[in-house]
Amino acid sequence: MKHIVGFLLGMTLLTGAALAQEPAQPTWVADGLLTAEEAAEGFYPLFNGKDLDGWWSRGENKNAYQVKEGGIILVTGEPGGDWLFTNDEFDNFVLRYEYRCISGEGNSGVGIRAPKEGNPAFDGFEIQVIRAKWETPYQRSGALYSVVPPEVEADKPFGEWNSVEVMADGRRVRTLMNGTQLYDANTLDYTPETVKEEWQKPANTRPLRGHIALQDHSDAVEFRNIRIKPLPGGEGWRPLFNGKDLTGWQVLRDPVFHVTPEGCLQVSGPDGWDKGRNGIRTEESFGDFDLRLSFRPHSPRANSGVFFRCSGDDPWPRTYEAQIDNHDPKQFTGAIWDQVQASELRAGDDRWNHMRVTANGPHIIVWVNGKNVVDYESKKHAGNESGWITLQGHDPGGTVDFKDIEIKPIGN
Numbered sequence: 001m002k003h004i005v006g007f008l009l010g011m012t013l014l015t016g017a018a019l020a021q022e023p024a025q026p027t028w029v030a031d032g033l034l035t036a037e038e039a040a041e042g043f044y045p046l047f048n049g050k051d052l053d054g055w056w057s058r059g060e061n062k063n064a065y066q067v068k069e070g071g072i073i074l075v076t077g078e079p080g081g082d083w084l085f086t087n088d089e090f091d092n093f094v095l096r097y098e099y100r101c102i103s104g105e106g107n108s109g110v111g112i113r114a115p116k117e118g119n120p121a122f123d124g125f126e127i128q129v130i131r132a133k134w135e136t137p138y139q140r141s142g143a144l145y146s147v148v149p150p151e152v153e154a155d156k157p158f159g160e161w162n163s164v165e166v167m168a169d170g171r172r173v174r175t176l177m178n179g180t181q182l183y184d185a186n187t188l189d190y191t192p193e194t195v196k197e198e199w200q201k202p203a204n205t206r207p208l209r210g211h212i213a214l215q216d217h218s219d220a221v222e223f224r225n226i227r228i229k230p231l232p233g234g235e236g237w238r239p240l241f242n243g244k245d246l247t248g249w250q251v252l253r254d255p256v257f258h259v260t261p262e263g264c265l266q267v268s269g270p271d272g273w274d275k276g277r278n279g280i281r282t283e284e285s286f287g288d289f290d291l292r293l294s295f296r297p298h299s300p301r302a303n304s305g306v307f308f309r310c311s312g313d314d315p316w317p318r319t320y321e322a323q324i325d326n327h328d329p330k331q332f333t334g335a336i337w338d339q340v341q342a343s344e345l346r347a348g349d350d351r352w353n354h355m356r357v358t359a360n361g362p363h364i365i366v367w368v369n370g371k372n373v374v375d376y377e378s379k380k381h382a383g384n385e386s387g388w389i390t391l392q393g394h395d396p397g398g399t400v401d402f403k404d405i406e407i408k409p410i411g412n
Contacts, residue, residue, distance in 0.1 A: 020329040023345040026369075032071065034227055042294060042352030043096070044369040046086055046212060047073060047226040054371060058082045058116065064216040073214065073223045075108050081216025085116055088370050091209045091234025095166045097226040099129055101158050104219030106131040109145060111213030112168055113206070121145050122201045124210045125187075127166055127175060129221055131158050142175055142182045147190050147203045150175075150182035161224075169231055170208065208235050228370070230294075230354050232404040237292075240282055240389065241265050241405040252313075253278040256393055264296070264401040267304055269393045278393040281310060287386035288410035292356040296401040299349040301327050304400040305337060307390035308359060309381070316392060319384045322357050322366055324392075324400060334366050334373035339380060342366065342373035352403075360410050 026044075028034045033045040046054065049071030057065055064081025066074045075081070090113070097110065108129040114120030126145040134140045137149035142164065154177040155162050165176040174184040190203035214223060232239070240248060243263035251257055256268040257280045267280065291308065304324040310317045321337040326347050328335075334342030334355070346368040347353040358365040362382070366374035391402060 022327045022329060023332045025326055025345060025348045033225065038096075038227065038229075039348070039351045041229060042354065043094075043227045043229040044346075044354070045225075045227045046370065047071070047223070049224075052084070054087050056085050056087055056116075058085065059216065061216075065214070068222070071224050073226075074102075075214055075216050075221045075223065077103065077108075077216060077219040077221070083111060083114070083120055083216070084214045085111075085114065085211040086213070086370075087211075087372065088367065089209055089211050090168075090228065090230060091237070092169045092231035093167075094229045094231065095168075095212060095226075096164065096228070097223055098161050098163050099221055099223050100161045101129070101131050102220035102222055105134075106158060106221055107217040107219045108221040109215040109217070110164075110166075110223075111211065111215065112166060112173075113208060113210035114213040115207065115210050120210075120213050120215070124207060124213075125168075125173070125203070126215065127164065129215075132156070142177045144173055144175070144183070144185060144187075144203070146200045147187070148173070148183050148185045150177075152180060152182065154178050154180035154182060167231075170233060171204075230292075232406060236408045237406040238408070239404075239406050241402070243403065246280070248283055249280050250283055251278075251280050252390070257391075260401065262401075264403045265391070265405070267391050267393050267400050267402060269303070269395040269398045279307070279316065279390045280393070281307075281388040281390040283388075285386050285388055286407060286409065288360045290356065290358050290408040290410065291389065291406070292354070293405040294352050294354050294403050295324055295347075296352050297324060297326060297347070297349050298399040298401070301325075301395070302349070302398040302400045303328075303394035304398070305392040305394070306355070306357065307388075307392060308357065309384040309387040310390045311384065311387045317387075317390070319381050319387065320359070320364065320378070321392070322355065324355075325394075334368040336364055336366065336374055336376075336378070339378060340364075340374055340376045342368070344371065344373060346371050346373060358410075 059082030061080030064078050065084045109126040111120030112125045114124035128143040128145045132155045141155040142150045167174045171187045175182045187203040192202045305321040307321045323335040332345045333347040356367040362378045
């Protein structure tokens, strides 16, 4: 009888698992928001083409920013629009977008490293948007507004779409328009001595982190295909993985971890279930921190996770785990295993994805590809105040690549 009951219970569990549907992975390439090459490289869209989810409007006139058919943000130029900010902030990145001028002078701008207080054009940076052939060089389209003028004019005639790429890496800012480089500048060179007019501000002390923003100035301008790829580095961040070897890491049990020629830390499951659990952990312990990393799960299915505040000998400790699994029906990527589900699946297989975990006491926040998917106060593991970071090897044959693993301690 016990065997029959066990058999029926097993069949019930298998049937339930079979009926559970895998979550849908992002369709950004099929939707035209990214090219296949951009997706593989680790770009993700800042604008979903449908609504302003992920953005915040500072101005009183919330209708100044409208979503149009065709995946377009219309900046109307109506009074009171002010600036539209991304919810997320960025240190170093490659930003790509397209714009076209619709009315008047086509005056607008794209803020980078912009604070939500003050004027992003001067308290952060602004990439200028305006009609072609503007008279003042440092106000021409593509200029690092009031700081660096374009070396060439590459914008198209009024009403045509222009494509822009901005790379911000430390104090270096490089801008391309329609495939032509406008400048490759070091903002440290723009000191108070270089300021020509009272309303301008030097660039050498402006922030190295902030929001992406769109300006409502006085004219109608349209934007589309706004996407970003985060780059490593930034103030206060330090790498946990050097891209060359396993210095600073300790392998736990079955050693199926190695550094690829590409400079990735490749984590695989054990050679067989009989080999038991495995993982690779930092030698250093951390309490409260911001952790960020890039990960690439290999198809057909890769199951891994990022444990934190770990202790003891178990490679899969009973502590916090930020899940990496794009196929689990409930505990998919971004979830804190056995505690809280992620609000949506933002990661995809066979492409680079980006995760950030903030652990500040019991307050746990997880971002995946620019979207806050977990924000909660944990009621478990109160005794786990500090510990290692561990990357999990899970299923046999399941492989995940990691790179750009960085941490920024919070407080002491």
